[in-house]
Amino acid sequence: MSEDKNSAVGEQGVRSGAKAVKRSAGKASAKPSGDRAKDSAGPAKKRSGTATGATATKPESHLAMVRRARRINRELAEIYPYAHPELDFRNSFELLVATVLSAQTTDLRVNQTTPALFAAYPTPEDMAAAVPEKLEEIIRPTGFFRAKARSLMGLSAALRDDFGGEVPGRLADLVKLPGVGRKTANVVLGNAFGVPGITVDTHFGRLVRRWKWTEQEDPEKVEAEIAAIFPKSEWTMLSHRVVFHGRRICHSRKPACGACPIAALCPAYGEGETDPVKAKKLLKYEMGGRPGQRLSPPPDYPGSPAPPLGAG
Numbered sequence: 341m342s343e344d345k346n347s348a349v350g351e352q353g354v355r356s357g358a359k360a361v362k363r364s365a366g367k368a369s370a371k372p373s374g375d376r377a378k379d380s381a382g383p384a385k386k387r388s389g390t391a392t393g394a395t396a397t398k399p400e401s402h403l404a405m406v407r408r409a410r411r412i413n414r415e416l417a418e419i420y421p422y423a424h425p426e427l428d429f430r431n432s433f434e435l436l437v438a439t440v441l442s443a444q445t446t447d448l449r450v451n452q453t454t455p456a457l458f459a460a461y462p463t464p465e466d467m468a469a470a471v472p473e474k475l476e477e478i479i480r481p482t483g484f485f486r487a488k489a490r491s492l493m494g495l496s497a498a499l500r501d502d503f504g505g506e507v508p509g510r511l512a513d514l515v516k517l518p519g520v521g522r523k524t525a526n527v528v529l530g531n532a533f534g535v536p537g538i539t540v541d542t543h544f545g546r547l548v549r550r551w552k553w554t555e556q557e558d559p560e561k562v563e564a565e566i567a568a569i570f571p572k573s574e575w576t577m578l579s580h581r582v583v584f585h586g587r588r589i590c591h592s593r594k595p596a597c598g599a600c601p602i603a604a605l606c607p608a609y610g611e612g613e614t615d616p617v618k619a620k621k622l623l624k625y626e627m628g629g630r631p632g633q634r635l636s637p638p639p640d641y642p643g644s645p646a647p648p649l650g651a652g
Contacts, residue, residue: 400552405552405553406569409553409569409570410569412602412605413570413581415601416582416584416602417581419581419585419602420584420585421640422638422640423581423584424637424638425527425580426447426451426583426633426634427442427634432506432507432528433463433464433499433507434454435527435528435531435532436495436507436517436520436524436528436532437454437457437467437492437495438450438451440491440520440524441454441479441488441492445483446633447634448646449481449482450482451635452481452635452646452647452648453478453481453649456478456649457478457479460474460478461496464495464496464505465505467492467496468493468496468497468500470489470492470493472489475489475493476489479492481649488519490518490519491518494517494518495518495520498516498517498518499517507528507532509529509533509535511526514529522540523539523541523559525537526563526579527539530575530576530579531576536572536573537576538576538579539579539583540563542592543583543586543587544582544586545557545559545562546586546592547590548566548582550590550611551605551607552608553569554566585602588626589622589623589627590612591612595608595613595622596612596613596619596622597610597611597612597613597614597619598612598614598617598618599620599622625643626641626644630643631644631646632644632646634646635647635648
């Protein structure tokens with residue numbers, strides 16, 4: 341993931357993110373070092389069923405895990421009330437195309453690329469008839485541009501020929517389109533059609549395993565196990581909240597444990613930086629006072645918009 345510039349979030353952003361900061365200062369900052377850190381880490385270790393020294397703790401029951409998972413979801417809903425898909429789109433076709441382009445790159449780079457793409461090819465009919473070399477040149481910044489161009493032209497032709505130029509609202513139809521798998525289909529269904537779905541991307545898979553909600557690695561098995569924990573009505577927003585947390589606080593290599601508002605519920609507390617001051621420096625996007633990934637974020641987003649392509 342690329343780093344954003346160190347531009348500051350205004351007062352509105354600070355106030356909107358105040359819940360997360362307060363939680364970080366309250367729950368998480370109680371774990372800097374020494375006895376206090378050990379005391380705080382204790383409950384998390386008991387939940388995960390790990391052993392400390394020669395004394396093994398009781399494994400967490402499935403029911404206890406479900407209760408903890410649902411509490412984490414409620415906490416994340418308070419921390420990220422503005423959670424949203426981080427791809428710019430105005431309709432289902434734009435979301436479908438943007439999601440296909442997001443493979444192996446950042447949402448920011450996709451958002452910086454799609455304005456020119458949709459100006460040139462606003463409809464499936466336009467994109468299906470594109471000159472491949474011209475399409476490839478526009479989407480080159482997203483990487484793997486030749487393969488992605490083939491997928492975009494293929495799915496656009498399928499939409500034109502099989503669905504009257506409209507994006508279908510059924511999973512079974514979407515996954516038949518070139519370059520579209522369950523993850524992409526669930527993104528489109530949940531955010532363009534209001535059909536609940538769990539989006540298992542890299543961040544989502546990492547966090548649900550870190551939180552001991554599942555041990556599965558296969559995305560479809562992860563999706564099935566997480567779907568069994570939460571009501572269907574929560575699936576889409578749960579996906580956004582988990583991904584938001586993974587991008588801003590619970591990073592892959594160095595999670596900001598000392599600034600994490602849900603540290604007390606996390607069985608993996610201590611894998612990252614536990615010092616609150618050092619952890620705060622690891623926060624990203626609006627949590628770290630930097631722009632988000634969208635050039636056109638929702639009105640309630642507390643951070644600043646991302647810069648357009650070539651703006652620095």
